[in-house]
Amino acid sequence: MKKLHVALMALALTLSISCKDKEEEKMDDSMEMDESEEMMDSEMMDSEMEMMTIDVPMGSKSGSNVTGSVVFTQMDGEVEMKVALNGLTPGTHAIHLHENGDCSSADGKSAGGHWNPNAKEHGDWDGGMNHMGDIGNLEANEDGTANLTFSTDKWCMDCDDDSRNILGKGVIVHAVADDFESQPSGAAGARVACGVIE
Numbered sequence: 001m002k003k004l005h006v007a008l009m010a011l012a013l014t015l016s017i018s019c020k021d022k023e024e025e026k027m028d029d030s031m032e033m034d035e036s037e038e039m040m041d042s043e044m045m046d047s048e049m050e051m052m053t054i055d056v057p058m059g060s061k062s063g064s065n066v067t068g069s070v071v072f073t074q075m076d077g078e079v080e081m082k083v084a085l086n087g088l089t090p091g092t093h094a095i096h097l098h099e100n101g102d103c104s105s106a107d108g109k110s111a112g113g114h115w116n117p118n119a120k121e122h123g124d125w126d127g128g129m130n131h132m133g134d135i136g137n138l139e140a141n142e143d144g145t146a147n148l149t150f151s152t153d154k155w156c157m158d159c160d161d162d163s164r165n166i167l168g169k170g171v172i173v174h175a176v177a178d179d180f181e182s183q184p185s186g187a188a189g190a191r192v193a194c195g196v197i198e
């Protein structure tokens with residue numbers, strides 16, 4: 001009788017060990033599945049952010065002589081903005097994305113206020129508290145030319161996320177500098193150039 005008892009104990013022990021092995025195997029399987037799901041998600045993100053370039057011609061506004069272009073390129077999960085302008089008054093000028101892709105009015109006000117999908121306060125892009133369209137300032141030389149390259153992973157082009165998609169927005173260059181403090185637009189003065197991202 002005692003022998004049988006020991007044998008049963010041994011059997012029970014073997015069973016519980018093999019059960020445990022199976023549970024661990026199950027856990028390993030589910031972990032592998034999570035990893036492959038994550039990979040599928042990131043692949044979808046990448047395909048959503050296809051390589052794309054849009055050249056935005058900038059037109060003069062408010063009686064200015066400012067012309068030039070802003071080229072947006074989406075690549076490697078980022079959007080790069082390359083600004084080349086001429087006809088500016090020498091010195092500092094604000095450049096923003098505004099909410100409407102509409103440059104029809106002579107003063108550029110048809111482009112509306114700053115693009116601000118997250119309802120934040122206006123500010124410095126690097127300061128954290130900012131509109132999605134708060135790019136900042138660019139410097140015009142004595143000859144009135146200005147160049148700026150800006151990159152961010154907060155924007156996308158033609159993606160499904162309206163809070164990140166810059167398509168259909170307006171690009172506005174202002175007469176003076178953005179002070180990054182005045183609300184809602186940084187006291188950057190008249191709109192001297194306008195373009196539509198389309």
Ligand SMILES: [Cu+2]
Pocket residue numbers: 094095096097098114172174185188
């Ligand atoms: Cu502006």
